Amino acid sequence: MEQITVGIPRGLLYFRYRTVWKTLFKELGFKVIVSEPTTQETADIGSALTVDEGCLAQKLFFGHVSSLVGRCDYIFIPRIRNYGKSRELCVRFMALYDMAVNMFRGSGQKFLTYSVDEWKSVSEKESVLELAKTLDLPTKRVKAAYKTAVKADEERQKELLQKQSERLKRNGLKILIAAHSYVIEDNFVGKPITEYLKKSGAVPIRADVVDRDSAFKKSLELSSTCKWTVNQEIMSGILSYEDRVDGIILLSTFPCGQDAMVNELILRRVGDMPMLNLVVDGQSGTAGLETRLESFLDIIRFKKGAL
């Protein structure tokens, strides 16, 4: 029997859950392909496909989906609503699967999905089992594969935290970047920024790399009603690392309303720290970005008396 191919778009939640997804499908005997890192072309295709009012991250995501259409048996787009009350994700992640199905309905492309809604008692594990049922896979094997996937993800978390503490020990200006993983890790959006910081002798630190289990409780010190899991993690990251960094960059994609609200609150509540609120759109050059980053670094150095 020929191996079934599952395509995973390299966008949005991929950066957060890639280890779980890739391990899971590999363990189940699928061939996994991931779309290529974002380029200008991805952005152009994504923008042409989507409503222009959507956010840049969403446009890139559909650029990735489009690059997988026709290249695999299934494209995997889960619907993740929440991990319990007050542990929600952006409402956009509720809609992605149905959007893709509607956008590509003439193409004959098949999609795979599962839905996580723990508030309504549908956990990730149950939804994975549900998905496996539609593919006629034996439950026992799926359970084992899911276990392996979760374990692999825990390892990756540990590794990320390990790397983070190493970076914090390094010499040089430390800049905390508060952004979603799909913003900071994306080749087209966040990479040019982290690369520039490194080139300028600064050490980028990620605010979203924190111990996820304690993040919610910690974030309550900064905001009591923020219900978005990732933003809670970022806020807890700011609280945990603010003493050890020299400045914070609040990085979001145009026009993310959720980040606009949370960042506004951070700007108002986190005091006495140089902060840069940077909103990135699908620009084709990085000159403007570099000017802003350069002057931000200059201000910090000036404040420290190093300039």
Next chain:
Amino acid sequence: MDFIKTVALPRYAEYNCTFRYILEKGLDVKYLLQPPLTQHTLEIGAKYSPDFVCTPFKTTLGSMIEALEAGADTLIMIFGLCKLGYYGELQEQILRDLGYKFDCINFSDFDTGRKKDYIRGLKRINPKMSFAKFAVAGMEAIKMGDYLDEITGEYYKNYGFAQDRKAYQHAYKAFLRDMYAAGSKSDIEEGYRRAKDAMSRIPLDKPLKPLRVGVIGEFYTAMDAFSNLETEQKLADMGVEVHRWMTATNRVIHYPGETNLNVKIQEYCRYEMGPTSTANIWSAKTYAEKGFDGIVHIKSANCTPEIDIMPVLQNIGNDYKIPILYLTFDAQTSDVGLMTRLEAFYDMIAMRKKVIV
């Protein structure tokens, strides 16, 4: 004498009459009604808001400032399923930074899914509240909301065909005044009957097959006439029968639930795509099936759930061959652009009707 709070909420379509009823009759506090939304409200709201937040955040912030300046000492913030759930905390912070002093009761703080927490929220408004009284006033306020949505719906369906449009509008405005002034159940009932009676006495010149347009859209902007620059009134002025399922009572009180509504749109979406998405997709499909001449989709700038259902609406438009006009409202100052688009839309659906019928 005990201190009595003067409570306010942001302006929200014409629903403030129900808020007033519940707060004054059910919770024994004073309710303050700030002036209606104006360009000034939106301007001060937008001035202090982050740029990319959805427009209702800006409108409601402006309306809260106007309430505080009119003498309110307590603001109530509600919770919601989308960005709305975070409005309260950020708006409070912005108002505090501006120097306003007030008591803030943010229901997002009590939105835990547990009943006793919501009750704690109510007790914050008035610690001496009586549940029996609150329950009775609550039921009556819901009735008022139902009547409000019914009469408003009837008004926009028939206004364009009334022989005496002025009198028709007058009857509707009188009804709104009655609801804002209602002090008892009988006041509500009487006001409703009076309006029904007055409106039905005005003869209509409605053709056998009038132009019918279904309005769908976002929870705040689609219902609030100021926020959508009176789109429904403008359509009615042109002689269109305007329908809208999306009302506060339909979505909050009489909602058939995600599961039981989603089942009717399974060919378009497998999941609930957002808090109002299922209802709007279902409405659009229903209007299309009933042979409406067009659909108008109303949302505020940067409303995530409504942006995300647009690919589905486009498919419904293609499948049923029904024109859909997509309107996005931000802090604009003029309705000339809107008028041009609505006129073009009207001309198009009117011509289509002549060709098809």
